[in-house]
Amino acid sequence: xxxxxxEKAIDLSVISKIISDHQxxxxxxxxxxxxxxxxxxxxxxxxxxxxxxxLTGTPVAKIYGVVTFYSGFFLTPxxxxxxxxxxxxxxxxxxxxxxxxxxxxxxxIKDGETTDDMLFSLESIACLGTCFLSPIMLIGNQYYGKLTxxxxxxxxxxxxxxxxxxK
Numbered sequence: 001x002x003x004x005x006x007e008k009a010i011d012l013s014v015i016s017k018i019i020s021d022h023q024x025x026x027x028x029x030x031x032x033x034x035x036x037x038x039x040x041x042x043x044x045x046x047x048x049x050x051x052x053x054x055l056t057g058t059p060v061a062k063i064y065g066v067v068t069f070y071s072g073f074f075l076t077p078x079x080x081x082x083x084x085x086x087x088x089x090x091x092x093x094x095x096x097x098x099x100x101x102x103x104x105x106x107x108x109i110k111d112g113e114t115t116d117d118m119l120f121s122l123e124s125i126a127c128l129g130t131c132f133l134s135p136i137m138l139i140g141n142q143y144y145g146k147l148t149x150x151x152x153x154x155x156x157x158x159x160x161x162x163x164x165x166x167k
Contacts, residue, residue: 014040015051025056030066034073042118043074071125079114079121081159083139088127090134095148099135100124102149106156119163120156 018036022029037048053060067073085100107115114121130136133145144155
């Protein structure tokens with residue numbers, strides 16, 4: 001993972017702006033505020049969580065309870081494209097571990113890591129609930145099913161090419 005991003009100074013003025021958009025601030029605003037903070041930074045920096053707690057009077061433990069409960073929140077920098085590879089039974093028997101290994105090798109990262117260019121994060125998850133498409137991966141909101149190691153790599157190459165073309 002790219003350590004430069006983690007060590008970069010965090011502009012906490014973003015937090016004040018987000019909170020001002022949620023006035024009067026109530027405990028029901030914690031999740032939506034965290035989502036906006038994550039959208040701003042790409043993850044939830046510790047400093048941002050501390051600032052949210054201080055400015056809203058919400059206990060830090062309560063905020064961390066929310067963050068750790070929901071799988072969509074990240075405490076470390078996360079890639080632009082989040083790859084979730086299913087490891088459920090249906091996917092497992094259809095060789096999902098080989099696909100995960102191929103993706104890991106192609107990206108040069110392990111399960112739970114992010115590429116240095118911050119383009120991809122890789123995560124194996126218990127089940128995506130789409131067994132009829134097994135083996136399957138989810139990238140963002142797009143499901144890719146009936147995968148092989150080769151087809152999974154081709155999908156990632158396409159995404160990388162699209163990103164390169166945008167530059």
